[in-house]
Amino acid sequence: MRSKMIKEGLERMPHRALLYATGLPKSEIGKPFIGVATSFTDLIPGHTGMRDLERFIEKGVHTGGGYPFFFGVPGICDGIAMGHGGMHYSLASRELIADMVETVAEAHRLDGLVLLTNCDKITPGMLMAAGRLNIPSIVVTAGPMISGHYRGRRLNLTSDTFEAVGKFKKGLIRKEELEALEMCACPGAGSCQGMYTANTMACVTEALGMSLEGCATALAVSSKKRRIAFESGRLIAHLVKRNITPRKIMNIRAFENAIMVDLALGGSTNTTLHIPAIAHEAGIDLPLDAFDRLALKTPHITDMLPGGKNYLEDLDYAGGIPAVLKRLRQKLNDNITVSGKNIYEIADKAEIFDEDVIRPLDRAHHAQGGIVVLKGNLAPGGSVVKQSAVSKNMMKFRGTAIVFNSEEEAMKAILAGKVRSGHVVVIRYEGPKGGPGMREMLSPTSAIAGMGLSESVALITDGRFSGGTRGPCIGHISPEAMEGGPLAIVEDGDPIRIDIPGRRLEVLLTDVEIGRRLKTWKKPAPKINKGYLARYARSVSSANEGAIMK
Template identity: 65%
Template sequence: MRSDTIKQGLERTPHRALLKGTGVPDSAFEKPFIGVATSFTDLIPGHSGMRDLERFIEKGVHSGGGYSFFFGIPGVCDGIAMGHKGMHYSLPTRELIADMVESVAEAHRLDGLVLLTNCDKITPGMLMAAARLNIPCIIVTAGPMMSGRSLSGRKYSFVTDTFEAMARYKAGVIDDKELKICEDNACPGMGSCQGLFTANTMAILTETMGMSLPRCGTALAVSALKRRIAFASGEKIVELVKNDVKPRDIMTRAAFENAIRVDLALGGSSNTVLHLLAIAREAGVDLPLETFDILAKDTPQLASMNPAGEYFMEDLDVAGGVSGVLKQLGDKIKDAPTLFGLTTHQLAESIANVDEEVIRPLSNPIKKEGGIAILTGNLAPKGAVVKQSGVSAAMMLFEGTARCFDAEEKAMAAIMEGKITSGDVVVIRYEGPKGGPGMREMLAPTAAIMGMGLGDSVALVTDGRFSGGTRGPCIGHISPEAAEGGPIALVEEGDRILLDIPNRRLELLVDDATLAARRAAWKAPEAKIRTGWLARYAKLVTSAHTGAVTTAD
């Protein structure tokens, strides 16, 4: 065992003494040492219930014949970090999380890991660490929140009933009382936000890739089922250690393609593009950005999920969950191994019935193409991402007038003050991985556009990114970003921009000579943040089209 390095032989007497100082008994030195990386925090509803799941993981590890050690991993709530300086830190924490898990597992020579996670950047960070370390690992996602309910029986969702409610209130559509009802009911308890936002999309894709147990991706945070999954995951990690089943045995090219197809079929978060690219890099899997678009054209959207659609995570879970989606996708899913033994085809065959109101068959899709599209053109030579499942038919082809803002706050003020009108294209730049730094999510301005009734007449383009809760004609991840001198830095107020999603084009309608003159005059702005670790991050981070990873290259 890896852990023999710190527990066997005369030379390890000091090591054993220190371990015994934590309470480890002699009998444990013959057992696998299992690390449980937990992102518990009181700050995030998606993580506040993890103390309970930790108990069941611990019981499972010891029942399976291992000895568990807990260590903490930080978590940032994107919803709380939204719209202020805090959002600069969200995406960069993904790299910190991977580095921290690697550091503890390597320094203490742990034999295997249970990675307890839930929210947006924590789950991909954990998966990056698993792929990088390539020691036996299993993921436990803590589960989605129940939908909120009012006395009238209406269902509430965090994003559409808080962020968009702000704009509806500003526009006079709702009053103080209704705004307060939204605030009080949108988040009824523990769990990740109820719709198919980034946290839940990543939980589903983790299960799809075979890195968590069946139904882990959809079982509610408050359910006894989630406790049983936590216990079974604790038992399973000991078995994985004994059988030497490693993450790269599971996270193959086929597994990533299956994850992309499930994402497309459900209309999941556009952030998964960044995360899957980053995880694949750690796993040594070649996964070019264009893979998403190739598969999107051959993968229909089968479910209408909140925020752009009708159903919540609780509906998807009882409709068949991930296994139900695999069953409906049929031969489009490649047969791949999972860490719990069944292949993806066997898992799909194990489902007797699927609720086809929630997860439609291939013969009756919501849309003919999957939920994410990759755009290119002279405004995004290396690519841009749009969640086309959230775009209305009226905005799939759109030409508008550029309204340029060099920071999210400036754009948000203009939207809320009524300065953005029908026919505009809001351009928010210098918010990319380097320029932000940290590639902030733009949920506040996109929600404001939707809430003020401009979703069918105004588009937004940015080198930043969007929340999984974003809907509407919002194009992000524009590469190269403005801070690197990408074409988005050259857009001027009043320019015309063409959005053509069916043909995957994003064009700045300005002639080459004019753009060349603008480029010659362009100067890189001063960094927004020049101290602390974000200053170092900005120097190391790569472009969005490569997953916005940090590298010393």
């Protein structure tokens, strides 16, 4: 055990004295030391219920023969941070979370980790730490929120709050309804109810084999989630004793499985940042093109919010991720998981309780997976779009550019009615370096949808989107504008062509004209030049590399 370094031998007497000062009984010092990295906070609905899960993890660790030590990891709620300067910190916090887990685990020589997480950047940050440390680890995602209800209809965060802003601005809903939606859309603890980034990453984590079967969709505050938390705590000492480490689980087979499950679910485009970043920490090169390659053979079989109608609770009641694995079994790779069961074993034992929520492959909603990669003279390094959330008549679109150098500029113009049918909204200098922090654009995309323009307006950006975004919204354009990518030289009125089936994103200018403009382009001053974000901007890589720190 790694913890022997701090608890065995004469010279470790002072270390033992300090450990006993924490209340550690002398009878427990020989057991594996298990770190429980908890991201509990009062700030995030997805995390407010974690105190309860901590209790059950603790019971499980003791039952399994380990001794738990809890330590805190910070979290940011993307929904609350969105639409203002706070969103600069969201993606950047992923690296801090990975560094903090690494720092505590290494400094205290922990033998294993239980990673209690839920929301957007916390889950990938913890998985990155697990891959980097390569000590036995198991992830517990705290679970999705139940649906809201108002006058007989179910509610969710995106369409019933973010999109409601645009609807109210256009006079489509009354103030009384707006206020009711504000109170009813999010009824309690848990991650937001659709296949947004938090829930997508929970599903990816389970498909990777890093959490127990059923964990991703088990609802927050449910007894099922409590039992999963207990069993995760019980199993971690077993993983330590058998030296089952993350890199033995998170191999290339596992990452391909995770991507295929993501594609089948129509998950958030943010996975194209997070999955490659986790793979990088696990010592695996996973290029962006892997998503497009696997999309060609992975059908989209669930109709999940935001583009569809089903909530995470529907997916859970239909059988959860094990049922999705059962549907995809012939395409998946067999691999070990933290449960001790292999992927095929989990798939074979799974039951599918709703044939419409998790469709057979021959009745898929789309023949190809939810996320595709577009390239062209606007995105030589690639860009991403959630095609499962784009209507058929917007899969190909040609429009004229209306250009903004920040999200705030774009949002002001959209709400002022300056964005009209036929426009391609261009938001640039919002990439990993330019943002800095690659802010999500849910506010402008939701305003466009709420104002009834999602069938006639497209949006492209070197920033990124929330998992709640729907419509022809293309993000992660690489190289980003701050690096002198072609997006930097687009002007108002330039014709832009989007061809999702053809995987192309182009500004209809000659190479000569593009070259002329690039020669005269001048790099703007950084938006933020102090503190962590200034350091982040200097070190972060492009979106097509997962926005990892170098």
